[in-house]
Amino acid sequence: xxxxxxxxxxxxxxxxxxxxxxxxxxxxxxxxxxxxxxxxxxxxxxxxxxxxxxxxxxxxxxxxxxxxxxxxxxxxxxxxxxxxxxxxxxxxxxxxxxxxxxxxxxxxxxxxxxxxxxxxxxxxxxxxxxxxxxxxxxxxxxxxxxxxxxxxxxxxxxxxxxxxxxxxxxxxxxxxxxxxxxxxxxxxxxxxxxxxxxxxxxxxxxxxxxxxxxxxxxxxxxxxxxxxxx
Ligand SMILES: Cc1cn([C@H]2C[C@H](O)[C@@H](COP(=O)(O)OP(=O)(O)O)O2)c(=O)[nH]c1=O
Numbered sequence: 578x579x580x581x582x583x584x585x586x587x588x589x590x591x592x593x594x595x596x597x598x599x600x601x602x603x604x605x606x607x608x609x610x611x612x613x614x615x616x617x618x619x620x621x622x623x624x625x626x627x628x629x630x631x632x633x634x635x636x637x638x639x640x641x642x643x644x645x646x647x648x649x650x651x652x653x654x655x656x657x658x659x660x661x662x663x664x665x666x667x668x669x670x671x672x673x674x675x676x677x678x679x680x681x682x683x684x685x686x687x688x689x690x691x692x693x694x695x696x697x698x699x700x701x702x703x704x705x706x707x708x709x710x711x712x713x714x715x716x717x718x719x720x721x722x723x724x725x726x727x728x729x730x731x732x733x734x735x736x737x738x739x740x741x742x743x744x745x746x747x748x749x750x751x752x753x754x755x756x757x758x759x760x761x762x763x764x765x766x767x768x769x770x771x772x773x774x775x776x777x778x779x780x781x782x783x784x785x786x787x788x789x790x791x792x793x794x795x796x797x798x799x800x801x802x803x804x805x806x807x
Contacts, residue, residue: 588671597737599730605621605679608783608786608790617799625682626682726790726793733776734755738751773785787799
């Protein structure tokens with residue numbers, strides 16, 4: 578994190594992670610808007626891995642989802658590359674502009690995705706530590722700096738599943754959401770995540786998120802409340 582002390586010129590990286598339906602996109606947009614209102618130059622970055630886009634393409638070709646089109650390994654490879662490019666672009670641009678980057682997903686999401694897919698495919702858990710695929714991803718993503726703050730939005734998988742269904746843009750398997758939740762929690766980095774209970778109304782979650790960001794970044798002049806319900 579680098580700053581010259583005035584609100585507008587702070588470079589920092591805040592990563593919001595969690596399973597699909599946890600509320601990352603909603604909360605990250607609100608956070609970036611709040612930072613901007615407080616006088617900080619902040620950008621929201623959607624570090625998508627292309628699953629939704631490839632899902633639509635798959636349906637166009639009569640397949641149920643992206644994995645049916647590309648295979649699990651193919652989709653994980655495409656996702657790793659696209660997300661890497663998105664994160665690299667966000668980090669470079671926010672570093673040069675001296676902005677706060679609010680990252681919707683980060684490297685941790687790729688490791689969790691790889692672990693969750695491996696656990697869905699395995700009949701017994703692997704005792705050998707990270708898979709070859711995860712080690713490869715870690716070499717690639719290890720080039721990125723650790724965010725100043727990573728927030729894990731924690732929701733029960735059933736709640737996340739309901740939200741995804743209500744969103745109506747995609748579908749998630751409940752078993753996969755449970756595997757992804759367990760995968761995030763199993764990461765070696767997980768003990769550095771700030772965990773926020775996201776199974777609450779969006780305003781309460783946003784308030785805790787702002788408090789965590791203000792505490793970690795030490796934002797002068799950023800008033801956390803009162804909060805207008807989003
Ligand atoms: C944050 C939040 C989102 N939602 C809705 C908005 C979206 O339609 C859906 C998923 O939220 P979204 O922010 O898209 O989650 P993610 O980026 O983690 O996949 O849930 C709630 O119902 N309650 C909440 O508290």
